[in-house]
Every structure is written in C-alpha cells, then in structure tokens.
Amino acid sequence: MTDGQTLFIAFAFLYLLECLRWLPESAWLVSGHDSGRWKERRILEILRGRGIGAVLTRWLPPLEPAITVMPWPFVPRDSGLEVIVAGSKSRFIVPWDEVSPQVDETKVRIGGESPMVRFVNATQAAAWSEAVTCWKALPTEKRTQAFATFVRPSLDAPAVEKMGLDLERRTRWLRFNGDLILMWLFMGVTVMYWRFGDHWQTLAALGLLLFFMLQQAVLFLLASRAKNGAPVPWRYAKALGILFFPPLSIRAADTFGRLQETIPHPLGCLKLLKEKVWQQTAAEIWRHSRFLPGWPTTTDGADAAAMRKFFQKHKIDIAALETPSDRIPAGGIYCPRCHATYLKADTPCVDCAGVELKTRD
Numbered sequence: 001m002t003d004g005q006t007l008f009i010a011f012a013f014l015y016l017l018e019c020l021r022w023l024p025e026s027a028w029l030v031s032g033h034d035s036g037r038w039k040e041r042r043i044l045e046i047l048r049g050r051g052i053g054a055v056l057t058r059w060l061p062p063l064e065p066a067i068t069v070m071p072w073p074f075v076p077r078d079s080g081l082e083v084i085v086a087g088s089k090s091r092f093i094v095p096w097d098e099v100s101p102q103v104d105e106t107k108v109r110i111g112g113e114s115p116m117v118r119f120v121n122a123t124q125a126a127a128w129s130e131a132v133t134c135w136k137a138l139p140t141e142k143r144t145q146a147f148a149t150f151v152r153p154s155l156d157a158p159a160v161e162k163m164g165l166d167l168e169r170r171t172r173w174l175r176f177n178g179d180l181i182l183m184w185l186f187m188g189v190t191v192m193y194w195r196f197g198d199h200w201q202t203l204a205a206l207g208l209l210l211f212f213m214l215q216q217a218v219l220f221l222l223a224s225r226a227k228n229g230a231p232v233p234w235r236y237a238k239a240l241g242i243l244f245f246p247p248l249s250i251r252a253a254d255t256f257g258r259l260q261e262t263i264p265h266p267l268g269c270l271k272l273l274k275e276k277v278w279q280q281t282a283a284e285i286w287r288h289s290r291f292l293p294g295w296p297t298t299t300d301g302a303d304a305a306a307m308r309k310f311f312q313k314h315k316i317d318i319a320a321l322e323t324p325s326d327r328i329p330a331g332g333i334y335c336p337r338c339h340a341t342y343l344k345a346d347t348p349c350v351d352c353a354g355v356e357l358k359t360r361d
C-alpha cells in the first residue's frame, strides 16, 4: 500500500470513530432536520456493555443534529424505589430505608442490591439523586405527585421540539461545510491522488481541503460565541483541532449536541419524531410502565400516571397503544406487557416477573 492509501484508510477509520456517540445503555439519540420527521438511533448491539453503548450517528451527507433522550431510571413505588435497568428481566426495588443515593460524576448508586445507573451528564445524575432523596423524606401518598412534578419538564413536547430545532439552526452551516469536507476528502482528494499521484494537481486538491477546514474553524468560532447559546468549553483548542484534523473538522457540529443539559424522556419527542416511530416507542414504554405484576388490581404506578396525564393532554388514544399486533388472533392469550403469546392463561408471564395474561377480545 502507498502512503496515500494508508493515510486514507486511517482517516476513514478515525472518521467512523468520530461518528459514534457513547451513551448510557438506556439512552438513545433522536436526529433529523424538520419537525415531525426525526428518527430514532438506538445503541448498536455489538457496541453495548458495562452499562454503556455506542450509537452510530448519520455518517453520510447530509449530517444531522441529534438530541439525547433517556427513559426515567427511578420510579417511586409503595414498597421502595424501583431502579429500572434497560433490557433486564429482573426488577430491582430498593426498600425506602435502604435508599441513600451516592453520586459519582455521571453515575448514581441507590443502595441495597441495586445496580449502578449511568446518566448522560453530571447535571442529570445530580438532579435525579436529589429528587430521590427528596421522595424518601415524603409520606407515601405524596411521592407520586413529587415524581410527576420532577419529570414534567422531560415530557414538555414543545420545549423538546424547540431544543431540537435550535440545535439544527445553530449547527446548520457547520454541518453543510462538514458535508463538503467529507465529500472532498474521500472523493475529490482521493480521485486526484489516484489520477495524478504526487503532483501539483493533488497538492492543489489538498490546498482546497485546507481552505474548507479553515472555513470550518471560523464557522465553529462564530457558532460557539456566547450569544448563540450554551457556552462551549475549550472553544479555541477545539477550533485548532478542527483546523488540522479532518475527522474532527467534518464532525465539528457534534460539539453542540454534547452541550445538552436537559435530557428529555423519549415520549417528549412527540412533535419531532415521525408519528409512526413515536407511536411504536410510546406503545413499548407505556406497556412496560402500565402492566406490572399485580395488574389489574393495582392502580397506575407513578410513571404510568405521569404518562397517562401526558397522553390525555395531547389526545393520544391509549387503547391503541395497548393493542397487540395482528399476530395475536381474537381469543389468543398474550402478555399485555411483552406481547408474548401463551397457550393457557393459568400462569403469569415468565419474562415479565409475573404479569397476569390477557385474552384478546
């Protein structure tokens, strides 16, 4: 391989690494351009482990802004605080007298036998830990209301929409110029090198690349000025990286996505996501909160109550969210939480820690 080819492969590899976003296992990204048309980007199964995972963001032009969302990790129940672990079949409920949250930057340990929970940033970790301490001190009947008040901002659909569109606007030129650099680096420069080798034509193509990168560094400094939103730490150092290193230059807009302080609940993306995508996510999250062991004798838990209120406010048909797919025929027996089918209704669902089965009407 020639030096040029080695360099090209190294850049392609480093660029793909730049396209990965590492998040807590229960979080994911929502990305797009126009309101009502954003998509979900979930953690890749092969890059998941030890409580974190990587999401591959859009790596081809046009590059997209992305906001991070995360379901609620702690829910107060009568017997204790439930710690919700993504993808786990077991339930972790820490009795209230054992609840004593310990924060370690972006991680929170509740106490007892519960696993550690990772958050997107330290602000989010501190806010949840503080809320849990506050719920512990309250009498049982007040906890549901305190939970509803605490999670309300994460379900504020117009605010989440504004957050996404503001990020889109702030990073528009950086992403456009990033597309240019991406195409010029992997198509323009490569073709010139392949065609002319180490001659002045290739040097000219590289010169143009440097010009685009200089432009990107200037655009970055303009977009990161304090008057344009949240302050960017280390902005001059980052601008230097953008000036000299193509993968950083292409992905310069990502810096702004990482500044996001409030982490919405996925349902809060009602106005950003495509309707069908939102419905699917909402159905899954709703079923997991609504159908707990003990259903239907118990009332809504704190999380289901907050969601029900949100659905009513936005006139969402809750029955439609509970309807199983056509895979389950009329008279079929199924678990209302995970939609697994059963032949007999005499045992509760084995995967859902004992949720009573339902017969389809």
Ligand SMILES: [Zn+2]
Pocket (backbone or CB within 6 Å): 335, 336, 337, 338, 339, 340, 349, 350, 351, 352, 355
């Ligand atoms: Zn089930």
